[in-house]
């Protein structure tokens with residue numbers, strides 16, 4: 486009896502305490518892990534960027550100061566070669582005596598006559614007209630080839646369902662974005678809209694349903710794509726694309742910023758032959774060597790500046806850089822890397838390209854919608870006007886520190902400085 490009463494004390498009192506402590510500790514542990522995993526999933530998208538930024542801040546302690554100078558100089562609308570030299574020198578700790586910003590202020594009014602042609606980046610202007618106004622705008626601004634393509638659209642049958650793009654070619658203008666997209670469209674697992682939708686810069690207010698509706702239908706396993714090169718220099722684009730889908734893959738075709746600027750100018754000149762010469766537009770004051778970085782043709786080429794905004798939202802692993810130069814000399818090689826990045830089978834290979842001597846560029850042997858070989862149109866691969874070699878040299882010098890910064894950010898050397906020496 487005594488035995489039974491003592492065991493009943495044991496079973497009724499002691500285990501209850503133990504049971505309570507046990508339950509409490511389980512609950513606390515569960516709560517702790519729940520909070521941790523919730524915190525991690527919230528932090529994850531930006532974590533790599535913080536790591537990256539921390540690295541930058543420790544390795545490049547003056548990067549932030551450099552960028553601030555860059556922003557303030559460009560927002561004032563002018564940018565001297567000397568300022569770049571000075572800030573670059575400061576980066577290495579050497580110092581520089583000339584107060585260029587003050588000098589720049591004094592000469593700022595000199596070339597107001599050319600202001601009309603200097604356009605702001607990241608146009609947010611609305612397109613007047615109905616839903617299809619984007620296409621009208623596209624027809625005005627794009628090349629013949631793009632127009633042809635927009636009329637053709639996606640000629641393969643429209644099976645499946647329309648999806649928002651999982652991968653976007655976000656830039657750069659005149660980098661070779663059309664050549665890349667057309668080569669990708671050869672791939673059976675890629676479906677892309679022919680026109681540039683300009684959703685994240687000019688048409689954002691139209692909403693995601695409008696955007697999705699522009700896309701061709703896809704079957705299971707196919708990737709939906711689009712290209713709009715102006716996204717790269719649109720301030721709101723990184724945030725907007727991230728909020729659409731944080732796992733969107735981004736592709737940027739980059740090209741020597743000097744050649745890119747000349748290509749950009751050549752395009753404008755073809756539409757408006759009355760514009761001043763490249764040499765006039767490139768400088769605020771040529772005698773003082775003050776380069777006008779507010780001119781969009783030049784500002785687009787400061788890749789490091791624009792890339793920084795993207796890296797606030799996307800880890801580097803989600804951004805693929807294509808060399809515009811290599812895309813011309815070795816299209817299959819660049820395509821192999823792009824297909825790998827997109828998780829596609831390497832289907833587009835050297836068998837799909839041939840070099841067209843008349844065009845001076847690689848062409849597709851068998852595009853998506855035809856069995857005939859096809860080159861891009863006349864507006865791709867235009868003859869550039871001859872630019873004063875001294876201006877080219879000054880521009881190379883201007884871009885050099887930004888290129889170096891870009892190589893460091895991307896971990897890739899695009900070797901544009903070698904072209905300078907040729």
Ligand SMILES: Nc1ncnc2c1ncn2[C@@H]1O[C@H](COP(=O)(O)OS(=O)(=O)O)[C@@H](OP(=O)(O)O)[C@H]1O
Nearest residue numbers: 658659660661662663664748846847861865866867
């Ligand atoms: N295969 C092939 N055929 C023709 N052109 C080619 C090709 N690959 C790259 N390129 C280069 O692409 C440049 C035009 O770049 P984009 O297509 O990005 O221009 S745009 O921003 O869409 O207007 C274009 O620039 P320009 O030579 O200045 O016209 C070409 O140099």
